[in-house]
Every structure is written in C-alpha cells, then in structure tokens.
Amino acid sequence: MENKSPQNKAPIYEALKWYKNQRIVPFDVPGHKQGRGNKQLKEFLGEDCLSVDVNSMKPLDNLCHPTSVIKEAEELAAEAFGADSAFFMVNGTTSAVQAMIMSVCKEGDKIIMPRNVHRSAINSLILIGANPIYINPGIHKRLGISLGMSLKDIEEAIKEHPDAKAVFVNNPTYYGICSDLREIVKLAHSHGMYVLVDEAHGTHFYFDKRLPVSAMEAGADMAAVSIHKTGGSLTQSSMLLMKNEKINPHYVRTIINLTQTTSGSYLLLSSLDIARRNLALHGEEIFEEVVSIAEYARSEINKIGGYYAFSKEIVNGDNVFDFDITKLTVNTLDVGLAGIEAYDILRDDYGIQIELGDIGNILSIISVGDTRYNIERLVSALSEIKRIHTKDKKGIFDHEYINPIVKKSPKEAFYAEKESILISESEGRITGEFVMCYPPGIPILAPGELITKEAIECILASKEKGSLITGPEDMDINEIQVLK
Structure with a gap:
C-alpha cells in the first residue's frame, strides 16, 4: 500500500507515545505507578513497557465504549481485513469465539458445528444453554488427523435441523485444513443461517492471495482471528471481525462486554494496532517469505525419509478443500515415534520448542518471525532424531478424533x-x-x-x-x- 494510506497510522500506539511524553503524575490504577512500585517487575519487563501499562482515560479511550483512538484503530483494522466492523479482544480468541456464538444464539437454540471445535466454542454452549448439532469431521487414515467439514454433511444437518441458527466452521483447522467456505456460506445463508468462523489460525489468509480464502472474503458473518498466532501481536490479543448486514455491531459490543475485562491492557491493544499496521503495509511480502520458508522446510524434511510433511497433495475438494501451506505438520509414525515423543525430544535434547505433538504428528507454526537458519536447525535435529530413535511403530495409537455420542446438552x-x-x-x-x-x-x-x-x-x-x-x-x- 502507498504511504499516504491511513493504514500507516496506529492511533493507540500514537496516543500512548503522547501520554508517555506528557510525564503525567498517576493517581489512578495500575498501582505499580509506571513500575516504581514493583522494581523487580520493572527490571524484568523494562521501564518502557511499564510506563504504558495504563488505565483507560479520556485521551486513551475506553475499550468497553470506544469513541476516539480505539474506535479509529478498530475502523482501520476492519478496513485492513475487509470487514465492516472489527473489535479488539484482550481475553484471547476464546472470548471472540464466545462472543460470536452468544451474539446469534440463545437458550435452547441449535448451532451446527464440527465436533473438533476448540473448547471455547463448547464452553459458550454451557454458558448460554444452546444445543450443538455436531458434524463429525472425516479422519485422514494415513495421518490420523481430523479434517474439515463436508458440504454434504452440512446439507444433511440443515435438512434435519432447519431451525438451527448458525453454522460454525473451524477454518483453517490447527493443521491447516480448510473447508469449502464460500459454498458453506452460500448454503447457510440460503437457509437463513449465520456463518461463524473460528479463524484463529488464519490471520495470514487476509494478506496473501496464494493462501486459502479468508472468512470475510468468503462472505461469513463473523470471524474470530488470533492476530497473536501468526500476525505478530502479543499473546492473548485477538480480533473479532464481522459483516454488519445481518448482525448489529452495537449488540455484539454489548455481548462482548458481558465477559471481556473492563481493564483492557494497553500493551495488548497497542500490539494489535501495530501488528495491523505492519500487516496492512507489508503483509504481502511478509507472507511471501513465510510461504517460501515453510515450503523449503517441508521439502528438506521429506528428503530425510520416514517423516511425512504433507502439503496440498491431501486436498480432495471436499473435507480437505484447501490447505494452508504455511503450516508445517510432520507425521512421525513411520519413524516409530509418537508426535508427542518427538516434541519432547526436540525440546529437551535440541532446545527446539514446537507448537504441539499429538499421537502421530508434530506441528511447527511458521510465521512473521521465522528465519531459514532456525529451519536448518529443525531439519538437522529431525534427521538426527531419526538416526538415534527409530523404532518399530507397532502399538502406537494412530488417531485422536473420537466420534461423540451426545446424550445431554x-x-x-x-x-x-x-x-x-x-x-x-x-x-x-x-x-x-x-x-x-x-x-x-x-x-x-x-x-x-x-x-x-x-x-x-x-x-x-x-x-x-x-x-x-x-x-x-x-x-x-x-x-x-x-x-x-
């Protein structure tokens, strides 16, 4: 984008810099008073950090009812992500997922969702008393991982439950597997249902056309996006994106305020503001490099033998409609190791911390902060692990997803x-x-x-x-x- 674009503004960050330069004497919370009251914390996190760990005040706006710099930052975020409204979330994507569901469902309402949802989605059903209509995702037999949602299964669920309020979609899944989101949106909307997308792992979809379609581009009504996962903001900071056509954004703000803190952290808010600016201005080249690094890593790991780092060859046009090539998942079963065993060895013996190990796979998140040097370390560690630890894979439990039998809400x-x-x-x-x-x-x-x-x-x-x-x-x- 050109520099004259408003996307080069960062209103919350700029307001905090102004506040810092004012040398205002604080007689408000937080009680550490710019770090003076907790010297050890100041030494650990630094004076710069604690000087902007502040409370809501007129010049810095209020997350519960934004009218100035937070409002402007959210409007810039909506524009950058192709949404009508954006809400900054400081209780993690968990609270964004819950706000989506609670905005369209009430006690006794039905919601169609895959059973491999994050616990935050089921927690929201506990809070409001809505009833899940579960769709069992397919299982990839070779990899033992659960897949996306089949359009045929959604059609059947809608036919059996025409009174359902919404279809909830994980897109992408933790492993980068995507459903046919455009067709799901068309199908659900044609039956008067909302489409809510848990897009926790899809920040980068908005900034690289080679990646799967984003929720907003596909026409979904709401999406919960973990900017901290692959977009560069601080842990626990997230966004809720929405289209305003079918849902009132002011009502959504009211729902968010039921559970979100009234003491929004300006460290988290400014990190969202700065990350959005960086992505809007430089996202294309950032993710071009991320894709390149991930593809290189996959190619090198597959050369080792025994491991299988999968990519778009698993796409089947249905419950694996597309694949996020920035996700580096490596199946370890042919080396005779459970994924969690390889995960522990990488950390304990090689000083490499990856995202997760499950029964059959390890998952590395490749994002804005990765380098080729670090990839080389991972590849050489996996090569050595194969040499040292290869054993018979007999007796390894080979899949994780269990078809549920629901007896009570x-x-x-x-x-x-x-x-x-x-x-x-x-x-x-x-x-x-x-x-x-x-x-x-x-x-x-x-x-x-x-x-x-x-x-x-x-x-x-x-x-x-x-x-x-x-x-x-x-x-x-x-x-x-x-x-x-």
Whole structure:
C-alpha cells in the first residue's frame, strides 16, 4: 500500500507515545505507578513497557465504549481485513469465539458445528444453554488427523435441523485444513443461517492471495482471528471481525462486554494496532517469505525419509478443500515415534520448542518471525532424531478424533449432579467435564457425551505418551466426573 494510506497510522500506539511524553503524575490504577512500585517487575519487563501499562482515560479511550483512538484503530483494522466492523479482544480468541456464538444464539437454540471445535466454542454452549448439532469431521487414515467439514454433511444437518441458527466452521483447522467456505456460506445463508468462523489460525489468509480464502472474503458473518498466532501481536490479543448486514455491531459490543475485562491492557491493544499496521503495509511480502520458508522446510524434511510433511497433495475438494501451506505438520509414525515423543525430544535434547505433538504428528507454526537458519536447525535435529530413535511403530495409537455420542446438552451435563470415578472404569457413563490434550484444546470428551472404550483408550494412550491432558478436576487425570 502507498504511504499516504491511513493504514500507516496506529492511533493507540500514537496516543500512548503522547501520554508517555506528557510525564503525567498517576493517581489512578495500575498501582505499580509506571513500575516504581514493583522494581523487580520493572527490571524484568523494562521501564518502557511499564510506563504504558495504563488505565483507560479520556485521551486513551475506553475499550468497553470506544469513541476516539480505539474506535479509529478498530475502523482501520476492519478496513485492513475487509470487514465492516472489527473489535479488539484482550481475553484471547476464546472470548471472540464466545462472543460470536452468544451474539446469534440463545437458550435452547441449535448451532451446527464440527465436533473438533476448540473448547471455547463448547464452553459458550454451557454458558448460554444452546444445543450443538455436531458434524463429525472425516479422519485422514494415513495421518490420523481430523479434517474439515463436508458440504454434504452440512446439507444433511440443515435438512434435519432447519431451525438451527448458525453454522460454525473451524477454518483453517490447527493443521491447516480448510473447508469449502464460500459454498458453506452460500448454503447457510440460503437457509437463513449465520456463518461463524473460528479463524484463529488464519490471520495470514487476509494478506496473501496464494493462501486459502479468508472468512470475510468468503462472505461469513463473523470471524474470530488470533492476530497473536501468526500476525505478530502479543499473546492473548485477538480480533473479532464481522459483516454488519445481518448482525448489529452495537449488540455484539454489548455481548462482548458481558465477559471481556473492563481493564483492557494497553500493551495488548497497542500490539494489535501495530501488528495491523505492519500487516496492512507489508503483509504481502511478509507472507511471501513465510510461504517460501515453510515450503523449503517441508521439502528438506521429506528428503530425510520416514517423516511425512504433507502439503496440498491431501486436498480432495471436499473435507480437505484447501490447505494452508504455511503450516508445517510432520507425521512421525513411520519413524516409530509418537508426535508427542518427538516434541519432547526436540525440546529437551535440541532446545527446539514446537507448537504441539499429538499421537502421530508434530506441528511447527511458521510465521512473521521465522528465519531459514532456525529451519536448518529443525531439519538437522529431525534427521538426527531419526538416526538415534527409530523404532518399530507397532502399538502406537494412530488417531485422536473420537466420534461423540451426545446424550445431554453441554449445559445440562456441566451443571448436573456428578460423582468421580476411575477413567479406566467409566465406560458407558456420561461425562460431566472435558478431557482434552492441550494444545490444541479439542476435546476427546465434552460434557454430556457417552464415555466409550475408544475414548478411554485415547485418553490413556495420550497420557502414557506424555501429552498434557486438561479438563478434569482430578489434576492427576486418574478420575473423571460422571453424571449420577
């Protein structure tokens, strides 16, 4: 973009710089008073950081009711992402996902969604009492990962539940797999349903035409976008994007304010403002390099043998309609290692921290901050791991997604009378809590679902291999809360 474009402005960042230069004496919160009250914190984070960790005030606007610099920053973000409205979120994409669902659904309403959603989506159903109409994503047999949503399955769900309020789509999935979003939008809109997109891993789709279509370009009504994941803002900062045609943005702000903090962090807000400016002005060349690095890494890893770093060859025009080539997922099963084992070895023996290891794969996020030198380190580490650790893959549990059998609504199960029993003895009972590996935070079991033998095997196999399992009240993951 040319420099005269308003996209080279960063209103929140500029207002904070002005505030800093005013040398204002603070008799407001936060109590550390620009770091003077917490010297250790100031030494750790730096005076520059703490001097702009400030409270909402007239010159700096208010996130709950923006009228000046935050309003202007959100308008610039909407323009940059092709949306009608954008909301800066400081409670993570979790709160953006929940705001989307809570803006279009109420108690008793139905919402069509894939079962491999992030827990934040199911949590919102617990909060408002909406009922999920789950679509089971396909499983890629070779890779053991869950795929996107098939148009045929959505058509069937709409036919069976014509009163559903919305279709919720993960696009892309954690592994970079995309559904046919344009056709899903046409289908849902033709039946009077909203389309909500969990686009946590899709910031870069807005800035590179070689990547899959973005939610706003596909015509979705709302999208939750984790700018911090691949766009360069601080952890926990996110955006909620929307088209105003079918949904009132002022109502959405009211919904956001039900759960979002009234003390929005200016560190997070300014990071969104600066990241948006950087992406709007330089996104094309940034992601051109990201794509190039990811493709190089894939090619080098596949040359090692044993590993399989997949790409667009898995596209099938249906539940793998497109693939995000910036995602570097490597299947490790033919080396005889579970993904989580390779994940631990990379960190403990090679000082390389990747995003996740599941049963069969490791996932590296390639983004604005990666270099070719770091890719070389990853490739050489994987080569050495293969040489040292190759073993027979017999006995490795080869997939993670479990087809759910829903017996109660998430809200009903979550608030029901429960008792704690051993996971190993829970087959046939109805779970009252989540069980999931984190990351990615996709439940193996969610409240209201029947506990099957397959689910128990998956939990125990994941635990044995060293996955971080979250959800149950029992921190040792031996027991599970079930309905009485």
